[in-house]
Amino acid sequence: MSNNMNLTLKVWRQKNAEAKGELVSYQADHVSPDMSFLEMLDVVNEGLIKKGDDPIHFDHDCREGICGSCSLHINGRPHGPKQGITTCQLHMRSFNDKDTIVIEPWRAEGFPVIKDLATDRSSFDRIQRAGGFISVNTGGAPDANVIPIPKVIADEAFNSATCIGCGACVAACKNASAMLFVSAKVSQLALLPQGQPERSRRVQAMVAQMDAEGFGSCTNTGACEAECPKEISITNIARMNRDYFSAKLFKSEE
Amino acid sequence: MKLDAKIPQGPLAEKWSKHKFNLKLVNPANKRKYTVIVVGTGLAGASAAASLAELGYNVKAFCFQDSPRRAHSIAAQGGINGAKNYQNDGDSIYRLFYDTIKGGDYRAREANVYRLAEVSVNIIDQCVAQGVPFAREYGGLLDNRSFGGSQVSRTFYARGQTGQQLLLGAYSALNRQINLGKVTMYTRHEMMDVVTVDGEAKGIVTRDLINGAIETHAAHAVLLCTGGYGNVFYLSTNAMGCNVTAAWKAHKRGAYFANPCFTQIHPTCIPVTGDHQSKLTLMSESLRNDGRVWAPKTKELAEKLRKGEIKVTDLKEDDRDYFLERKYPAFGNLVPRDVASRNAKEIVDEGRGVGTSGIAVYLDFAESIARLGEDAVRAKYGNLFDMYQQITDENPYKQPMRIYPAVHYTMGGLWVDYNLQTTVKGLYALGEANFSDHGANRLGASALMQGLADGYFVIPYTVGDYLATVAPKPVDTSHPAFEETKKVVVERINKLLSLKGNKTVSEYHRELGHIMWEYCGMARTEEGLKKAKGLIQELKSDFWKNAIVTGVNEEFNQNLENAGRVADFLELGELMIDDALDRKESCGGHFRLESQTPEGEALRDDENYAYTAAWEFKGENQPEGLHKEELVFENVKLTQRSYK
Amino acid sequence: MSNFTKTFSSSLGKKLVMALTGIFLCTFLVVHLVGNLQLFKDDGGQAFNAYAYFMTNFGPIKIVSYLLYASIIIHAVYALLLTAGNKKARPVAYAVQKGSQNSPWTSRNMGILGTILLVFIVVHMGDFWWKYHNAELPYAKYEISLEDPSIINVSEVAYSDKLLVHSEVVDVQAGKRIVVSKDLYKVVNNAFQTWWYVLLYVVAMAALSFHLIHGFKSAFQTIGWDNSKLVPIIRFLGVWVFGVLIPLAFAAMPIYFFFK
Ligand SMILES: Cc1cc2nc3c(=O)[nH]c(=O)nc-3n(C[C@H](O)[C@H](O)[C@H](O)COP(=O)(O)OP(=O)(O)OC[C@H]3O[C@@H](n4cnc5c(N)ncnc54)[C@H](O)[C@@H]3O)c2cc1C
Ligand code: HEM
Ligand code: SF4
Numbered sequence A: 001m002s003n004n005m006n007l008t009l010k011v012w013r014q015k016n017a018e019a020k021g022e023l024v025s026y027q028a029d030h031v032s033p034d035m036s037f038l039e040m041l042d043v044v045n046e047g048l049i050k051k052g053d054d055p056i057h058f059d060h061d062c063r064e065g066i067c068g069s070c071s072l073h074i075n076g077r078p079h080g081p082k083q084g085i086t087t088c089q090l091h092m093r094s095f096n097d098k099d100t101i102v103i104e105p106w107r108a109e110g111f112p113v114i115k116d117l118a119t120d121r122s123s124f125d126r127i128q129r130a131g132g133f134i135s136v137n138t139g140g141a142p143d144a145n146v147i148p149i150p151k152v153i154a155d156e157a158f159n160s161a162t163c164i165g166c167g168a169c170v171a172a173c174k175n176a177s178a179m180l181f182v183s184a185k186v187s188q189l190a191l192l193p194q195g196q197p198e199r200s201r202r203v204q205a206m207v208a209q210m211d212a213e214g215f216g217s218c219t220n221t222g223a224c225e226a227e228c229p230k231e232i233s234i235t236n237i238a239r240m241n242r243d244y245f246s247a248k249l250f251k252s253e254e
Numbered sequence B: 001m002k003l004d005a006k007i008p009q010g011p012l013a014e015k016w017s018k019h020k021f022n023l024k025l026v027n028p029a030n031k032r033k034y035t036v037i038v039v040g041t042g043l044a045g046a047s048a049a050a051s052l053a054e055l056g057y058n059v060k061a062f063c064f065q066d067s068p069r070r071a072h073s074i075a076a077q078g079g080i081n082g083a084k085n086y087q088n089d090g091d092s093i094y095r096l097f098y099d100t101i102k103g104g105d106y107r108a109r110e111a112n113v114y115r116l117a118e119v120s121v122n123i124i125d126q127c128v129a130q131g132v133p134f135a136r137e138y139g140g141l142l143d144n145r146s147f148g149g150s151q152v153s154r155t156f157y158a159r160g161q162t163g164q165q166l167l168l169g170a171y172s173a174l175n176r177q178i179n180l181g182k183v184t185m186y187t188r189h190e191m192m193d194v195v196t197v198d199g200e201a202k203g204i205v206t207r208d209l210i211n212g213a214i215e216t217h218a219a220h221a222v223l224l225c226t227g228g229y230g231n232v233f234y235l236s237t238n239a240m241g242c243n244v245t246a247a248w249k250a251h252k253r254g255a256y257f258a259n260p261c262f263t264q265i266h267p268t269c270i271p272v273t274g275d276h277q278s279k280l281t282l283m284s285e286s287l288r289n290d291g292r293v294w295a296p297k298t299k300e301l302a303e304k305l306r307k308g309e310i311k312v313t314d315l316k317e318d319d320r321d322y323f324l325e326r327k328y329p330a331f332g333n334l335v336p337r338d339v340a341s342r343n344a345k346e347i348v349d350e351g352r353g354v355g356t357s358g359i360a361v362y363l364d365f366a367e368s369i370a371r372l373g374e375d376a377v378r379a380k381y382g383n384l385f386d387m388y389q390q391i392t393d394e395n396p397y398k399q400p401m402r403i404y405p406a407v408h409y410t411m412g413g414l415w416v417d418y419n420l421q422t423t424v425k426g427l428y429a430l431g432e433a434n435f436s437d438h439g440a441n442r443l444g445a446s447a448l449m450q451g452l453a454d455g456y457f458v459i460p461y462t463v464g465d466y467l468a469t470v471a472p473k474p475v476d477t478s479h480p481a482f483e484e485t486k487k488v489v490v491e492r493i494n495k496l497l498s499l500k501g502n503k504t505v506s507e508y509h510r511e512l513g514h515i516m517w518e519y520c521g522m523a524r525t526e527e528g529l530k531k532a533k534g535l536i537q538e539l540k541s542d543f544w545k546n547a548i549v550t551g552v553n554e555e556f557n558q559n560l561e562n563a564g565r566v567a568d569f570l571e572l573g574e575l576m577i578d579d580a581l582d583r584k585e586s587c588g589g590h591f592r593l594e595s596q597t598p599e600g601e602a603l604r605d606d607e608n609y610a611y612t613a614a615w616e617f618k619g620e621n622q623p624e625g626l627h628k629e630e631l632v633f634e635n636v637k638l639t640q641r642s643y644k
Numbered sequence C: 001m002s003n004f005t006k007t008f009s010s011s012l013g014k015k016l017v018m019a020l021t022g023i024f025l026c027t028f029l030v031v032h033l034v035g036n037l038q039l040f041k042d043d044g045g046q047a048f049n050a051y052a053y054f055m056t057n058f059g060p061i062k063i064v065s066y067l068l069y070a071s072i073i074i075h076a077v078y079a080l081l082l083t084a085g086n087k088k089a090r091p092v093a094y095a096v097q098k099g100s101q102n103s104p105w106t107s108r109n110m111g112i113l114g115t116i117l118l119v120f121i122v123v124h125m126g127d128f129w130w131k132y133h134n135a136e137l138p139y140a141k142y143e144i145s146l147e148d149p150s151i152i153n154v155s156e157v158a159y160s161d162k163l164l165v166h167s168e169v170v171d172v173q174a175g176k177r178i179v180v181s182k183d184l185y186k187v188v189n190n191a192f193q194t195w196w197y198v199l200l201y202v203v204a205m206a207a208l209s210f211h212l213i214h215g216f217k218s219a220f221q222t223i224g225w226d227n228s229k230l231v232p233i234i235r236f237l238g239v240w241v242f243g244v245l246i247p248l249a250f251a252a253m254p255i256y257f258f259f260k
């Protein structure tokens, strides 16, 4: 195809968690605009493997914007220049011939680099484990239609629930704060009637774990919301703050 | 070994209740003395691990992703069936059972399917209690949509991401048990082999994907919940990491593999654009509720479209062939997947395909947009339309989508009995990894149902029946079988790492995919399959000579991971071909050109093929042994499926 | 640790402190501005000096002023703690980071803006507050006509440690009210004759503007006040009242004296 592009990539290469990393330049030629960003990297990697070199490591799985695995900081922005999508949904038609593209891993104390562009985001799992659940054993549930939930509330809870746990919010935030993620998780359950019994315990436990993981403090810059591929709103953060303060300051300890 | 499916006696509707009563129980105080390994944390694995831990068992759970939440169940879009009859439209457990058996083209076990339909109602309750935000009506009650292959509305959904919401529910239950110390979670761990002692599963060997450490883990029982093997086709709607490795290793250790050739080709996916393509994206089946499938009436028109001489919007109603509505007036665009896919292929084969490649048909929303308004359509399908536009750079509100079938789901899998136990004692298979409930074709919205049924409501009962026969003694990895199995794993890794040829692993994978798609895809022939078998054998031996695997074991090495998976796919591919060759009838997703009705529909041969083919591994490069489990239908009458 | 101290050492707790002290400082700004508007009165500083006296000597206001000093210190200390913590949260910086494409400039520079404000506050308090309390300022004597209070005769009285900070006598015979007070007005007037001093003020008020355009609404987001009906009001106040009106009014004062 005539509209193929030639690009220069500057990719963060780091052998393992302990090694020192650096930006390394690669040439990506004949890139079709119909390729996804990750497919472009696949092609570069095929070339590296053929030379016997170590391919560029990055996390990815579903390649359709839902698993939250992919996580590249592209030209200064998580998931690249477009809004509301993940890196795997980014297509090369968003770039121009002869562009230089800088690709870095998520940078945060809570997301240490494992290798190249892959980071360890298990901190998110630990936050969820601390309280992101409703304590209901299998088998004991009442009929699903016993509790009607107004559509607006169900929809609002759903909006919070769409978070894919990618960590772009942390990556975008100048403070590497995980507030958008945590608040989305807290909000989903705080909004629903099923989540009420543990509401106060949940928010306290999850915030405590978030702090323990070394994420920064929110200064309400809104970068998270702007970069979140699922367009989660920072209203969730306000809601979580409210829940947290009322739990801490006005509820008796549980 | 004679296959015993352990189907309980008695009337269909009472089988499961009676069976639950007859299963042996583990004394509550003893439960904590048992350890169960759960490989996989998708819907099946996460629900099983959480439920077993709630009962008191110690669970070790494994997944290869960096988080249990990223298992490929996350990607399911459309919905999950539940025979709740909330819509008062005539649904019932029996109807869901009947639809599933019929949809599966009468190649599934009645008893299993009935149980599935029976527990489907509990699944919905369980998920709602966990906080899964299903779509609701203004009155606050749950909403339903209809799905292919059924005439009632019983599909529960959460916008276009039902899978993610269900998985997050199961993941939260799992998290709660991890937090309580009942589940130990191993992420970024790949299961490399099963350890058997005297024919019973006693543990697994894993590789830590970060540092390459080969570890052994012992348990009283092992559950494989490792998903489907659609990636054997290279291009599929599955995630990049989906693999057959765990199931395949179990197969080589004695677990029979059932109906491997039964793969589902989903009719509505975004067509391939070029060689660089790494995966295909599904457009949810729910789109067929409002979208109309069509192709140009003549080859000439299609030709002009492909060349760009005319635009799709120029085509008049008279020039369009709404082929599904025309051929299947009763079900129209909502015919089951296999039927819809095959018809799209026929159109393309006739030269009436569209798009630059000519390998696509249209899915058109113009009529719905005119009837409901663009906003209503956006509210229903907005995220899917956006996804489509993102990938194709075309606006589906303004022009029809181009779609084409793609590999989506594998009905085949490890053979299991009614208790979900494989032919290896103590080794169970759940979810897409087993073959159990969908016969030759799966109905939409029933895989999520099956995964959760297996994990939440079946295995917690049936695994106890086995554990009650095993002494509640602590387990360890001291038995020599662990060291031996580990050695096998290490040797294979070393062999892979020694490959320093000139062709990348992905190139082999792509070639394998081409062969499978061409000869073992939507239409299969004796001749083609035989040819494919030869091609795969060549490819396999070439792989072990000329592939390139870079790096070392003791590091994060994605190239090595992939090499191991592709090597297993190469072996599986051959078995799929064997299975497809054996089954000379057409049924469900398996369409043998030699066996069709005069109208070109799949022609089953119940006389000779009403069985499940379970294959036994007999040694490297040895033909596998075929065992037949006869399917007995006591409740439904076998008829030629008709959706006209 | 008790739940209470734990609350304020958590990341959210620290933010709560920032927000509460921030909002308190904002309310103080309003009071401070209303008082300072007396500077524009053409009365030789009489009303302003009276206001200065009132602010520093009226009991309840005094308590509030201690709260104010504490707030400034706490706000600054917590800002430092938070900023340090946030730096630690990203030990390795990005080679390229395009914050400008996802967040407003003000929100990313609260620390710098705050530091400018702190420097300003120190200079400002040193020049006016400290001098007023400790230095040997001259006094102003105002003879105000009882018939027409706009007729004021101003004269200077030299400093003496016998004089009260502020005294007022009504001389009915002369038809005058005589007010003698420490002449902070003059200090202000003198200070604002230097161009760079005026510039410092204008820059600081610009910093205040930017600090509050983000800070005001941010504080409400932090305490969790995001009711959809309130948010537009808070945004409006944050931008137009605290971001524009108040800093402009403050900045107008030095400019006014400079050109007077
Ligand atoms: C795009 C798409 C859309 C779909 N939509 C629907 C729908 O609308 N309705 C419906 O009912 N079904 C749908 N399906 C099917 C359904 O999602 C799957 O069949 C089902 O979720 C499979 O669940 P599972 O738990 O069996 O496996 P998965 O969710 O695939 O989980 C597999 C797990 O096994 C682990 N694993 C695999 N191999 C190894 C190994 N070697 N070592 C360690 N761990 C391993 C993985 O880490 C993962 O945790 C869809 C499927 C796809 C691909
Ligand atoms: C008149 C003086 C000041 C006023 C009225 C003021 C007001 C505010 C307000 C309302 C906030 C928002 C709080 C929040 O986001 O929750 C804020 C934040 C902030 N202030 Fe100030 N402030 C003043 C002085 C200072 C000073 C002197 C400093 C620096 C030492 C400072 C540093 C900061 C910082 C860094 C923040 C951002 C912190 C955050 O949002 O978490 N401020 N300020
Ligand atoms: S809130 Fe958005 S950016 Fe953050 S983890 Fe969730 S989906 Fe990713």
Ligand code: FES
Binding pocket: A059, A060, A061, A062, A063, A064, A065, A066, A067, A068, A069, A070, A086, A087, A088, A089
């Ligand atoms: S790879 Fe799954 S979201 Fe990108």
